[in-house]
Amino acid sequence: MTRLLTIGYGAVCYVVFLAAFLYAIGFVGNIVVPRSIDHGIDASFVEALVVNVLLLGAFAVQHNVMARPGFKRWWTQLVPKTIERSTYVLLASLALFLLNWQWRTMPAVIWDVTWMLGRTGLWILFGLGWATVLLSTFMINHFDLFGLRQVYLAWREKPYTDLEFRTSMYYRVVRHPIMLGFIIAFWATPTMTAGHLLFAAATTAYILIAIQLEEHDLNAALGDRYRDYRSRVPMLILGLHHRGGHTAPDTTSRPIGA
Numbered sequence: 230m231t232r233l234l235t236i237g238y239g240a241v242c243y244v245v246f247l248a249a250f251l252y253a254i255g256f257v258g259n260i261v262v263p264r265s266i267d268h269g270i271d272a273s274f275v276e277a278l279v280v281n282v283l284l285l286g287a288f289a290v291q292h293n294v295m296a297r298p299g300f301k302r303w304w305t306q307l308v309p310k311t312i313e314r315s316t317y318v319l320l321a322s323l324a325l326f327l328l329n330w331q332w333r334t335m336p337a338v339i340w341d342v343t344w345m346l347g348r349t350g351l352w353i354l355f356g357l358g359w360a361t362v363l364l365s366t367f368m369i370n371h372f373d374l375f376g377l378r379q380v381y382l383a384w385r386e387k388p389y390t391d392l393e394f395r396t397s398m399y400y401r402v403v404r405h406p407i408m409l410g411f412i413i414a415f416w417a418t419p420t421m422t423a424g425h426l427l428f429a430a431a432t433t434a435y436i437l438i439a440i441q442l443e444e445h446d447l448n449a450a451l452g453d454r455y456r457d458y459r460s461r462v463p464m465l466i467l468g469l470h471h472r473g474g475h476t477a478p479d480t481t482s483r484p485i486g487a
Contacts, residue, residue: 256332267425269334281332318376338421342420358413364399368400373392403462
């Protein structure tokens with residue numbers, strides 16, 4: 230029964246994540262969903278600014294604090310390790326839903342591309358950004374990243390093992406393709422409103438901070454293996470990376486971009 234509950238819980242958390250991910254695409258792109266980045270709750274500029282910043286801050290704190298190794302060591306004293314990742318995914322998805330639900334509209338237009346070819350190009354970039362995010366998760370291990378592998382191993386009564394340290398496909402070009410995909414998706418819009426600009430700027434700032442924290446953890450966990458990778462591959466932009474370093478072999482450890 231415990232094993233069934235564990236794998237059932239992991240499956241529910243994953244379904245919630247999928248719903249949050251799909252809604253986020255509609256939210257940022259103003260597509261289909263009832264509340265979006267430019268069609269949220271009506272409010273004065275000051276109220277919208279304060280509430281939206283608080284929502285973005287709450288998501289950033291939850292998303293970042295729970296990802297840190299120190300928090301995980303404490304957290305897994307309260308929740309089983311088998312569902313730690315699924316619980317993280319669930320809470321992150323709920324925080325995202327809260328942001329989507331309570332977002333205040335800030336309709337002032339910053340730019341509006343009227344050239345049809347330009348608008349089409351930006352929509353293509355928008356789609357490519359989200360596709361990059363999703364595809365990049367499969368280049369490490371999508372099912373481990375979102376907790377399904379952990380609960381599956383628990384159901385099979387097998388111990389969890391770390392994934393192989395590898396740099397496949399996009400990860401040979403940039404170190405953080407998931408984050409790059411998000412940045413592209415958030416900024417690629419033919420009509421940029423004040424609310425969209427706030428969202429894009431705040432999330433980009435958060436991403437840049439989160440990358441530094443993650444790389445600190447990866448350096449501590451992988452040592453020279455990650456430092457060598459970091460010296461050869463740029464963080465987000467082609468051509469911008471550290472020079473030097475020394476070569477180290479790939480070995481088993483945590484996945485890049487986790």
